[in-house]
Amino acid sequence: MSSPSELIFFINGRKVVERNADPEQMLLSFLRRRVGLTGTKYGCGGGGCGSCTVMVSRYDRNHERVVHYAVNACLQPIVALHGAAVVTVEGVGSTDTKLHPVQERIAKAHGSQCGFCTPGMVMSMYALLRNKPQPTMEDIREALGGNLCRCTGYRPIIDGFKTFCEKSSGCCQNGREEGRCCMERKGSKMNHSEENDICHKLFPMDDFLPLDPSQDLIFPPELMMMEKKFSAAPLYFQGERVRLVAPSELLHLLELKADHPSAALIVGNTTIGPKMLLKGEFHPLVIYAGRISELGAVTWGKNGLMVGAACSLSTLKEEMEKAVVEMEAEKARGYQALLQILQCLAGKQIRNMATIGGNLLSANPKYDLSSVLAALDCTLHVISKDGMRSVPLDEKFFPAFGKAALRPDEVLLSIDIPYTNSWEFVAAYRQAQRREFAFSFVNAGMKVAIREGTDIVESLKVYYGGVGSTLVKAEQTCQQLVCWSWREDFLSEACRLLNVDINVSPSIHGGRAEYRKTLAVSFFFKFYMQVVLEMTERGVSGVALPPEYLSALKPFKNEVPQGQQSFQLVSEAQPCGDPVGRPSMHQSAFQQATGEAKYYDDLPPVQGELFIHMVTSLRAHARIINIDPSEVLNQPGVVAFVSAGDVPGANRRLWFSHPEELFAQEEALCVGQIIGAVVAETREQARRAAEKVQVTYQDLQPIFFTIEDAIKHESFFEPKRKVERGDVDEALRTAEHILEDQLYMGGQEHFYMETQGVIAVPKGEHGEMDLFVASQHAAFTQEVVAMALGVDSNKITCHVKRLGGAFGGKVMKIASLSAITAVAARKTGRAVRCCLDRGDDMLITSGRHPFLGKYKVGYNSDGTIVAADITYYSNGGCTLDESPFIMEKAILHMDNGYKIPNLRGRGVVCKTYLPSYTAFRGFGGPQGLTVMESVLHEVAVRCGLPPEKVREINMYREQQCYTHYKQPFCPTDMLRCWDECLEKASYQDRLREVQLFNSSNRWRKRGITAVPMKFGVGFSKGFYNQGAALVNIFKDGSVLVSHGGTEMGQGINTKAIQIASRVLQVPMSSIFIKETCTGNVPNAAPSAASFGTDAVGMAVKDACEKLMRRLQPLTEKNPQHTWKQQITEAYFQKISLSATGFFMGPPTNVDWEKGEGQAYYYFTFGACCSEVEIDCLTGDHKNIRTDIVIDVGKSINPALDVGQVEGGFVQGVGLYTIEELQFSADGVLKTRGPTQYKIPALCDVPAELNVHLLANAENPGAIYLSKGIGEPPVFFGCTIFFAIKAAIAAARQERGLSAIFPLSSPATAEKIRMACQDQFTKMVSSPTGDSAAVWCIDV
C-alpha cells in the first residue's frame, strides 16, 4: 500500500489534519476523546438513538452547492470525512458567545430535562434549518424521527422547534380534516380557557432570538477550493489493525476489488459499522466507495429512474418526492410505494448515510427495500474489471442470508427503477415493533399487471422480507393466478396459495412465526382491496368493496404531537421576584442545549487513566470452576485483571442486611453477572481483551427463568407480604358472580440515554478516593465503595454533577460497579473509568420487574365489586435487590381509587436465574394499580356495562376514607380530577364517536378508556423520609446550595433554587447548585419515591430560614441595604453565612404483621383518558389522544411538573405497548440495544396530548403546598393498553367472538393482530416445534 494520506476535514470551522488517521476511528470517539468536544453524546454506538447527531457539510461540485446533512457520529468513520466540514453542538452556539435560536428555543420551551438527548436534537434541527430556514411541521417530524428522548415525551421539544415554522394562523399544521384545523377538531379544547387564573403558556414566545442564517458557520472556503480542484488521487489510511483505501475512480475501485476480493466494501457504513462496533466483526482491509461519482448518480430516463448504488436513501427520497409531483399518477405508483416505505425506514440521520446499494447488498431480509424493488421489476447493473452485466432484482439474487449473487470482484453500479404502466398496480407494506425507526418484522412488495380494460391478471409479483432467511417470492401464488379475474374467488385462491408459499419456520430468527405468516397474508388482503378500489374507479371491477373496508387501506398518518397544558397562575399578591409557582426553565437547560453540561463521561481524562470492562457470566446457573485471565494479560494495553480475590475489603454490596456479591466467586446466578474485569489503557483494548478471559463452568440445577417456573419450584424470596381488609372469603361466597383471571405485565428496561458509569480517582494517601459517578444515591455508592476497599466512608467522596436520566436504575447496580472500579483503581494505583456499553448496560443492570397478578373477584350484576383476592408474583431475578419493597408498593397500591370492602393482596417475589430486577420509576406502583384496573375492566365487560360506570360505582367517595391498610385520606381531589378529565376529554361524546367509527369500519377499530389514580408519595420506610442541605453565602452575595438529591432531569436543582430564592429574597441567578457531593451533605436518601423535592426543598428552606434569622437584625437596622451590603456587613460582624438545613419527614411505617399503617406521606391524585385506533390486519396502533388531569398540589414549577407528567406518561406508553424484553430459553437477554428494544419515539406520542394541573389544590404539610410527581404518571400509560383491549374486543365481537380474551402487557403489534382473530389468523396454523425453537420466553 502507498504511504498514508493526509486526512483533511474541519470541525466547527477549525481545520483538522490527521496524518495517521485510523480507519477504525469513528467520529464520535474522535470528537469526545481526541478533540475534547464532549457535547456529542454516546447513547448506543449503533445509529439507534440519535444522541451523537452532528451535521456534515460538503461541497457538491456537480451541482456547485454546499449540502448539509445530519449523521450519526457513532457510525461515521473519520476517514470518510476527507473534504467535509463537521459542525457539532459546540459549533452552533454557546453561553459564552451567543446561543443559537435552536438551542435557546429547546431550552426555553422546557424541551431539555436530563439534557442527554438535547445536543442530538439540536443538531438534527440545526441541520434542517440550514437546508430550510422555514420548515413545515412535517419537516420537523422527519428531522427528529431518528432522535430518542427518554425524559420529555417529545411534546416540549416540538413546541420549541415549531416556532421556526412558517407563521400560520396558529394552526399546528398537521393538516386540515373536515375543513378544520386539528386544533379545532371535535372535542378539542385546545384554545379554550374557562377561568382567567388558568394559564396555558409555559414559556413566552415573544423574546426569542430571531433565526439569522448569516450568523451560521460558513463552509470553509479552503474545502471548497479543495473540492473544486478535485484530486483524483486515492486515499490510503493505515490504523493499528485495519487499512482502508478510498479510490475516487471507478476503474481503480474495480481493480481493488479484483486484487482484494475478500476486502470489505463500505459506503454509508450503517450495516458494516454496527457489525464491527457491536458484534466484533473484523475486516483487515476495507475499501471505501463513497468518493466515486458514478456510483452516486441519479438520472431520470425514458424508462424510469436510474439510481447509483451509492446514492443515499435521503437523496433517493428527495429525488422521487420532487419527481412524483410532476409525474402522471399512473407512472409514479412504484415510486409512491417506495416513498411510503422510505419515510418509515430508520431515522433521517441513517437515511442520510445509508445507501440503496448497501441496503440491497446487505442481503438482510428485514431490510425493506429488496421486496418492493423486486416487485417493481428493477434491474441491477453490476460491474467488474471484466465488464458490466445486468441482472434482474429477484429472489435468485439473494441465495442466502447476507449473500447476494455478486462475484467478489463485482460492484453494484446502479439500479433501474422503472415507471409503472397504466394497468399496473403496486403496493409496499411493512410492520415493525414501532411504526418508525424500527426494522420491520415483515415487509412486502406487490405488483399486478391487469389486462387493459378487464379485471384479468396478466402477471403478479409478490415478494416478502422477514418470512425466511432471505427474500421470498410467493412463487405458486404468482404463477397460478395469472389469467384469473381479480375477484373474491381469486382472493380465496391467493390466500390458499400463500399459505403454501410462505412457510415461516418456527425457529426463524426473531421468532413470531405465526404472526409473520399472518402479516404476509393480511398484507396481500390489503393489496387485493387496494386494487379492487382502483379497478372500481376505472369501472372494471366485479367486486363491490364494502365501504367499511376502506379505512384499512390508509396507513396511519404520523402526526406531530400537539396539546394544551394548563396550570393555575400564582396569586397577584405574590411579589414578582418570587419564582415559586412559576414555570421557570431548568437550571442548566442552556448548558445542556449547547453541550457545555458535563456528565460523568464528559470529564477530561485524569492523568494515567485506565479503562475497565466487565467480564460477565455466560451461564445462568453454574459453579465457577476456574477463571483463567492468562491470555488476557498478554493482550496489548492490558494492565490488570480484577476479580473477587482482589477486593481488599468485602466482596459484597450490603442492602438492609442482604448481601450481593460484587464479583461472583463460586457460583454464577445469571447470564450477565459480573465475574471479573479487565483494566487496560484504552476502552477498545479492555473490551477486546475481556472476550478472551477463559471461565470454566459446571452447570448446576435447577435453571429456570419464568414466574410460572419459580412457582412450580416454590422458589421465593422472603418476606412474603399480605394486606387484607374485610372478610374476603365470606364475600366471595356470597357475591353474585365470580371472576378468576390473571394479568401478566412484562418488565421494562430503563433505557436512560446515558449509560451507567463512574470514574474512580485514587488520591494517593490515607486510602482516599474520589468518585465521579452517575448515581442517584451517592451515599449508598460511597458506603459500598468504602466497604469494598476496607476503608471508612470519610475517605470516599462521591460527586454527582447530573445524570443523563436514571428512572430508578441508578441506585443499586451503580454502587457495585463503582466498588469494582474502585477496586481496580486501588489495585493499579491509577484512575479508572468505567463506562458501560449500551448492550452491557442492558445485560448487567436489568430493569422493571415482570409481574403476574392472579385474581379471584366477587361482583354483582350492577358492577359493584364486593371482594377481590389478588396474588401478585414478581420476577425478582437472582438476588433480592429492592424487590421486597417494590412488591410492598405494589400491594399497597392495589386498591387504587376503589373502595372494595373485602380486599386481599398477597405479594410474592420469585427467585429465578435472571439478572436481578431493580427499582424503576413507579417502583411496583404501576403493576399494583394495573392489575386492579384489569379487574375493573373485566368486570365491566362481563356485566356489559361501560367501564367508566363500573369504575365510578366502586370509587372511594367519603370525605374521610381509609386505604386497605388503614391509612386515612380524602378522595375529593381524585374525584375532581376524574370529573374534569372526563369533561375535558369530552368522554361521552367521543365514546359515542368511537362506537360509530367501529360500526362503520371493519378493519380499523378504536377504543377509549379512562382511569383514576391515587398514588402514594414518599418512602414507606420512614427513616428514608429525610432531607438535608447546606447553604453557603459568599461575601459577594452569591449563594451556593448543596443538597442530598441528585439532578437527573426532574429539575430538583431548579426547584431548590426557586425555594432558596423565595426565602432569601434574592434572584435565582444569584443562586447556584454545583453538584451533589457526599462530602457536603452526608447520608442522604436516594432521589426516589417522588419525594426528592419534598425532602430537599424543606431542607433548603430550613437552611435559608436559619440564615435569614441570623441576618434579620441587620435587615431591620438597615432596611435600605442591598443584599450584598447586608452580606458584607454580616461578614464583618462575624455572622456565620453557612447553614445546614434538615427535614425530618413523616414517620411512615407499615406493620406487616397487622398489614396496616401510615405507608405514605400523602397521595398524588389524577385521572387519564386515552383513545387509540388499531389496524386489525397488522396489529399496528395509533395513539390518537390523551387527556390528563393531575393534582400536584400547588405546583412549585408548573413547567417542570408538566414535563414530568408527559415524560412519565410516554414512558408508560412504552411499558404498556412497545417495550418488550426478550430472553432466550437459556436466559440470555437478546434485546441489548435500541435496534432490538424499542422505547417510544416521536411517532408514539398521542397526536393530541393535553395535561392539566388541577387548580385550587393544596397539599398542607409539604413544601409550599406542592406534591411529588415523578413516579405517578407512568401508570397512565395503561389507558392506552385498556383502550387497545377495548378496540380488539370491538373487532372480535363483530366477528362473533367473545369480548373476553387474554391480553398481556405490553400490547404489541403481534398480540393485537393475533387477538383480532379472523379468517387470516385461522388459516395460519400454529407452528409446532420443540422448546429449542422458542425464540423467547415470557419471564
Ligand SMILES: Cc1cc2nc3c(=O)[nH]c(=O)nc-3n(C[C@H](O)[C@H](O)[C@H](O)COP(=O)(O)OP(=O)(O)OC[C@H]3O[C@@H](n4cnc5c(N)ncnc54)[C@H](O)[C@@H]3O)c2cc1C
Ligand atoms: C439504526 C439503523 C436502523 C435501520 N433501519 C432500517 C430499516 O428500518 N429498514 C431498512 O431497510 N434498513 C434499515 N437499516 C439498514 C440500512 O438501510 C442499511 O444499513 C443501509 O442501507 C446500508 O447502506 P450502507 O451504504 O450504509 O452500507 P454499508 O454498511 O457501507 O455496506 C453494506 C453492505 O453492502 C455492500 N455494498 C454496499 N454498496 C455496494 C456496492 N455498490 N457494490 C457492492 N457491494 C456494496 C457492502 O460491501 C456491505 O457488505 C437501518 C440501519 C441502522 C444502522
Ligand code: FES
Ligand atoms: S450513539 Fe450514535 S445513534 Fe446512538
Ligand code: FES
Ligand atoms: S431530556 Fe431527552 S433523554 Fe433526557
